[in-house]
Amino acid sequence: MPSWIERSWTRGILTTRYPRTPASEAETPATARAPVPPQGAPIPPSAVASCPVEAISPRGVDQGRCIRCARCLTQGLRLDGAAESAVSARSELLLPAGGGTTRPTAPLASLGRSLHLFLVDVGSCNACNLEVVALANPFYDSQRLGLFFTNSPRHADVLLVVGVPTEPMVEPLRRAYEAMPGPKAVVAIGACPISGGAFRGNPGLRGSIDELLPVDVYVPGCPPTPIQILDAILRLRGAGRREG
Amino acid sequence: MSGPAWTVTPAERYELSAEHALAYVPPDGAFALYNDYAQRRSVLVPTPSPVRPEDVVATWRDQLVGPPPRRLAPQETVEGYGTFTFPYGPVSMGVPESGRFDVITYGERILELGPLGGYKSRHVLNALAGATIEDAALRIERLAGNVSASHVAAFLAAAESARGESVPRSELWVRALAQELQRVYNHVHVLARIAEAASQNVGSAQSHALAEEILRLQGRAFGHRWLFGALLPGGPARHLDPPDRKALDRELQRCAREFDALWELFLDSRTFIDRIQSTCPVDRASAVHWGGVGPTLRACGVRWDDRLRVPGPPYNDLFLALPEERDGDALARLLVRVQEVRASFLLIEQMLDRWPPGPGSPEPASSPVLPGRGLGRVEAPSGDLVYDVSVANGKLASVSARTPSQANWPLFALGMRNAVFTDFHFALESFGLLFAETDR
Numbered sequence: 001m002p003s004w005i006e007r008s009w010t011r012g013i014l015t016t017r018y019p020r021t022p023a024s025e026a027e028t029p030a031t032a033r034a035p036v037p038p039q040g041a042p043i044p045p046s047a048v049a050s051c052p053v054e055a056i057s058p059r060g061v062d063q064g065r066c067i068r069c070a071r072c073l074t075q076g077l078r079l080d081g082a083a084e085s086a087v088s089a090r091s092e093l094l095l096p097a098g099g100g101t102t103r104p105t106a107p108l109a110s111l112g113r114s115l116h117l118f119l120v121d122v123g124s125c126n127a128c129n130l131e132v133v134a135l136a137n138p139f140y141d142s143q144r145l146g147l148f149f150t151n152s153p154r155h156a157d158v159l160l161v162v163g164v165p166t167e168p169m170v171e172p173l174r175r176a177y178e179a180m181p182g183p184k185a186v187v188a189i190g191a192c193p194i195s196g197g198a199f200r201g202n203p204g205l206r207g208s209i210d211e212l213l214p215v216d217v218y219v220p221g222c223p224p225t226p227i228q229i230l231d232a233i234l235r236l237r238g239a240g241r242r243e244g
Numbered sequence: 245m246s247g248p249a250w251t252v253t254p255a256e257r258y259e260l261s262a263e264h265a266l267a268y269v270p271p272d273g274a275f276a277l278y279n280d281y282a283q284r285r286s287v288l289v290p291t292p293s294p295v296r297p298e299d300v301v302a303t304w305r306d307q308l309v310g311p312p313p314r315r316l317a318p319q320e321t322v323e324g325y326g327t328f329t330f331p332y333g334p335v336s337m338g339v340p341e342s343g344r345f346d347v348i349t350y351g352e353r354i355l356e357l358g359p360l361g362g363y364k365s366r367h368v369l370n371a372l373a374g375a376t377i378e379d380a381a382l383r384i385e386r387l388a389g390n391v392s393a394s395h396v397a398a399f400l401a402a403a404e405s406a407r408g409e410s411v412p413r414s415e416l417w418v419r420a421l422a423q424e425l426q427r428v429y430n431h432v433h434v435l436a437r438i439a440e441a442a443s444q445n446v447g448s449a450q451s452h453a454l455a456e457e458i459l460r461l462q463g464r465a466f467g468h469r470w471l472f473g474a475l476l477p478g479g480p481a482r483h484l485d486p487p488d489r490k491a492l493d494r495e496l497q498r499c500a501r502e503f504d505a506l507w508e509l510f511l512d513s514r515t516f517i518d519r520i521q522s523t524c525p526v527d528r529a530s531a532v533h534w535g536g537v538g539p540t541l542r543a544c545g546v547r548w549d550d551r552l553r554v555p556g557p558p559y560n561d562l563f564l565a566l567p568e569e570r571d572g573d574a575l576a577r578l579l580v581r582v583q584e585v586r587a588s589f590l591l592i593e594q595m596l597d598r599w600p601p602g603p604g605s606p607e608p609a610s611s612p613v614l615p616g617r618g619l620g621r622v623e624a625p626s627g628d629l630v631y632d633v634s635v636a637n638g639k640l641a642s643v644s645a646r647t648p649s650q651a652n653w654p655l656f657a658l659g660m661r662n663a664v665f666t667d668f669h670f671a672l673e674s675f676g677l678l679f680a681e682t683d684r
Contacts, residue, residue, distance in 0.1 A: 007446075007505065007506075007509060029460075029464065031467050031468045031473070052382055067382065068472065070467070119340060120335055121340065121341050122342065123363075123366050124341075125386045125387060125392075126341060126389045126678060127386075127390060127392075129340040130390055130433070131469075134452070137449065137456050138449050138456075149337060151336070151338065152337075163342075166363065166365060166366060168365075169364065172335045172342070173335075175335075176335050198382055199366045202366055202367045202371045204366075205366060222386070223389065223469075225469065
């Protein structure tokens, strides 16, 4: 027992200073950022053709479809998007051609300070699940911000949805949402629930979580990093309350 | 019980069939053969194949189709005073994935446990027909994110074998490095989850922290925390420059020391060891009969590891310790994983030390099973993973796979007979099972 204490002591504080300070380099690997269209120039047709998920069009880059395969990097785009990329409307995920950002500054629906989170996997590859679970590890320590994971939707304020919606999960998802007391919010985590991600168009899948539930926050990425998920959840608390 | 009847083929059949497909006919006591390290190089014997590869693949493919809920393990009907079926899932926070467990019980004791899958079938492999290899690989690494490197490596090996392509030597080293990193991550994650279930809060937090550090190292070395795109042509960061390798080596050696110190403390905790000892035991005979793979099999005293079976580059140049335990319980499986973490750290250290300077000489892919059809086989963190790929006109004609989770679900169900409810998480985590690998 004393040895455990000694060990915790010698390891020191691992926890990030986020959101007090911006996310660090170690917390934001290259593919955490979305590809950004070249400034002041149209998107080259070769970049449009290189995208395996049709995220890139002459209009811009749809972060909700992007799976961060980095193929467009050889075609004039750069992984240079915002480290915090959660938005509250699907249309805001489009990075328009020619540059410029669409991240809105308006705060989202305010839910209060301490939030209880419930995770529903509707067909994910397990990476998003593990990124959500990682919020509880000492590096992110979501409890310091008043965010807790619950074991029942009855106790939950926020529904975190990961994965591309499969037909058999439609009903369990709906029932989990209905079991939650109001006010409640839904966070779509990763390209899969937003657009189907890498599996868009496969048989037996719903195209998007939008068909099933009202979504409050979209977190693009494949998968989003824990910091990006944390940012999305904190945005539900509204401006000025991010630090708990 | 709803759902289709149990139709799994006993795994030894597909193990044998896979060997036939690889033109290898195992003698009697094939498993004993692998205990002899000296003989591992004489494993491939050119012999005419008595079983058609089509039959082999058909058994894999038929095994997991149909609407949910699909049975992933055999289940017997148990009747008696007060017994009832308790469905757990598909939505539950205790298991972060979506899948169901039907527990037949009369109260505390689990008489029979049936894992049911199919809830998150994304029809990944079926939808790949007609895709290019590069596009398909993007989908395959997103089949099961935490073991993506193993899936992509097996798929690419199968595709290269089908197309008769040779691979630059350095490519194989990158694949091996990615797989070993992911093995470390997954094993440490299993340790963290078991510690969490045992309420070893400090140990669990420290193991989760170590797992996060591995993810960050992966993110730094390959540009992606889960190694998506890392093994593909045009991936974000495929060239590990000497300074990168040196930094990675230094960080990993620190992680290895952290891990050793952490495990010493776990061994001191009698309550932790007592909790997982003799939990969910799997005996050697069932493990072999049902075709258990990976740490599950090695924890029952069978030394089967695909890295030693047909060692290709870089494994034929490196020292690899193969752990073995005999008890077959959750503790034995965890002990195997712990030793494998150490073995993987050692492998990575050797790899980074002797990294090939350039692309190296092209290594020919293994010969195709049939013209245009190849098998790829790697040792994933949870066990032996096989991909079967057919190629026609440069596009994929069909892809099927036998995943370690698919092989190990029946053993989990068998081991849970007569267990109690509180054993559930220790047992489940110790196998490292994924619904994502069976619902594909």
